[in-house]
Amino acid sequence: MAINSANNISPSRFDSSAQPFRLLGIDPGTTASEIHSALSRAREMHIARETSLAEASAAVLDPVRRLASELSYPLDSAPDRVGLFYTERPVDASDDDVLQTSTQFAPLSAANFIARHAVRRGVSSELLLGLIDAHNSIDVMEIYQTLQALRNRAGWPPPSLASVRDGLDDLLDAHCVAVIEAYDPIEAAAEPLLEATHQILATREPTLIQTHSPLLEAYRHATAKVRINADQQVDSACHALEQQPGDASSVERLAETLHVWTSLYEPLLLLDARQELDDGETNVTPDRVFGLLGDLSSQRHYRTAQQVLEHALVAFGSIPDAAARLAKVGDILREMLQAGSTAVVQNPGLAVPVRSRTVPHVRKAALAVAALLVMLGLLVAYWAFDGGAAFSVASAPNPPDAKAEPEVLPPVGKGQRFAREYVRYCRFQEERLRVVKQQVRGPEDIRAYNALANDYNSRCSDFFYQDEDLRAVKEEVIAKQKLLEADAERILATWPWRINVGKVPAAASR
Structure with missing residues (x-):
């Protein structure tokens, strides 16, 4: 049900004194001649x-508008x-008083009664629940027959049954918009x-959840x-922390902005996750x-990254994909912190072994750093688990040519100046995605492809480059088409759902 349909609803419908039948002193069973007589009396x-x-008489004399x-x-x-x-x-x-009185009415009347009182002020969750429950209890066929x-x-x-159903949908939308906009x-x-x-x-009742959705859509819009x-x-707080990674006040500011962000988004995140x-x-x-997190890790500010991670876990816990990625980041960060505490000098620009016997730990830390940076670099990749397996936007193995020019994942952003290795990634990945798109089948493939495309756009949609670099990379794309x-x-x-089939697709012929 589209919230926009509520724009056609007059606000006077929530004012009992302006309700057309009430204003004229009649009811929906009144004939046309009786309506004209009532109008004359009201004028006198x-x-x-x-x-x-x-306006009231025009509304009830029109067979379409009167609904x-x-x-x-x-x-x-x-x-x-x-x-x-x-x-x-x-x-x-009180809201309790309104709810108690509403129980004396049938569902449609109860919904109108609750909405009329709810639009006067921001209301409690109980009154919101009462409104949605009343709408969910309306029997469309019963209203149609009445x-x-x-x-x-x-x-x-x-009226037709379809027009009654649409009218009730519009009424629900109008109630939801009015109730949400009453908060100040x-x-x-x-x-x-x-x-x-x-x-x-928590009720797990599909019809009740569906009836509740317009309320969240009204909130989303408002x-x-x-x-x-x-x-x-949040973006400003992240930028400040990138500029001063060791500043405790910047971490605190980020935590505060994430708390505000979560409080505003969480109602929407709950429904999105459910659906x-x-x-x-x-x-x-x-x-x-x-x-x-990727920037802090690349600069080896692991302690600060750990603090940011803790706040992010609280903020994004309602987003399944983000929560899964954050948990994996946490595992790698803990490994780096453990290895770094004995094997790596904590210097943002340098890491050296303390003793020769600690070299295995340094290698372990380096591998962990590389793993984290790759994962964070692929931050919007669709994340799926199947026996511990996952895929990313750069899932393809290293090319067999050891002398190949480097292809480096660019940072997220726009308007940046890219060196050739970044330009190479953008053009190569564009070609890969072109081929992937041709083989997308079904909703799981679509979600995965969209995640890859979103990641690509976040890095490669707007950047500056040297003409010579672009020319050279275009030639490489042609030469490496098959690769x-x-x-x-x-x-x-x-992709896990394809792995389970037990067959790896062969390269497409062109």
């Missing part, structure tokens, strides 16, 4: 402004409950929404600007932190 009594009365007014009326509740429905609660009425009976009695053409500041919606999302996901600002704050969605928007900040195609096939062969 000056019940409301002329424009409001005219929205009918669905905001307590038409599914007993007649003796209509007065209670329109009775205004005290301004300081509307048929009312319209037949009043001489109106009955909008960040205040995060905590109650997170709690409500936890409880709804918090877009503040979440972008949170992304920027196995890969939202590129939520990957921006985790990828930035992985880049920071690059074979590389692409090896990447495909490392």
Whole structure:
């Protein structure tokens, strides 16, 4: 259900005094002639402004437009409950009081009643749950049959079942948008929404989770600007730490910005994880932190990297892919710290053996460094485990030619000046991805390919280069066409769901 559909809903639907049937003193079973008479009486009594009365009558006299007014009326509740429905609660009425009163109505009436009170202020998670539960309990067929009976009695053409279903969907969207936008500041919606999302996901009821989704989509839209600002704050904190890796205050600042980021994103991350969605928007900040870990490790600031890792584990624990990669980074960092404490001089620019007998430890540390840098360099690669196996954007083995020119993974970023080895990677990887894309089949392949493409774009979409370097690399791409195609096939062969088939694809012929 698209949130945009709620833009067609009038805010007056949440104001009981402006509800068209209520304003004119009629109900959905009223005939056209009775509506005209009610309009005349309302004008004589000056019940409301002329424009409001005219709009109300126009809304209920139009067979298409009246559906929205009918669905905001307590038409599914007993007649003796209509007065209670329109009775205004005290301004300081508690959420518990609103919920308790709502139990006296049928589901559609309860949803409208809760929404009317919820839009007045930011509400608790209990009231959010009450709203979603009421919507989830609405029986579309029952509402359709009720509307048929009312319209037949009043001489109106009955609505279609599809239009009733769409109207209820629009009503849910409108309620969700209005409830979320009632929080001031909008960040205040995060905590109650997170709690409500936890409880709804814990039920494992697909229909309830689906009904809850528009509420999260309304939150996603309403918090877009503040979440972008949170992304920027984390990026700024990462940059500061890259400039001063040993500054404890910079680590603390990063921790604070990650906490803010998590508080804003976590309601969305919970649902995305439940639905196995890969939202590129939520990957921006985790990828930035992985880049920071790579930078700190390359400078051998392992202790600082460990601190950053600890904060990242808390922040990104709701993102399965990021959590898995962080756990692996943690294993390698611990190995480096252990080896480095006895074998490596902690100098950002130099590592030397203390004694000749410690050479094996130095080699072990060097291997760990290399492993970490490769993994962090491939920070947006799709990460999958099968007996400990994983693949990356550079899965292909080293080419057989020992004299081949170096191909180096560029750092993430834009507008950088690339040396030839970086340009070589970008053009070679572009060719590999071209071949991989031709063989993508099914959702698992699509997710894996998108991860590779995202990683490539994060490094190679915008950079400066020497014309001579590009010319030379283009010639190499032509000369190494078959090797690059074979590389692409090896990447495909490392994907776990393909490994399980037990057959490694051969290089594609061209």
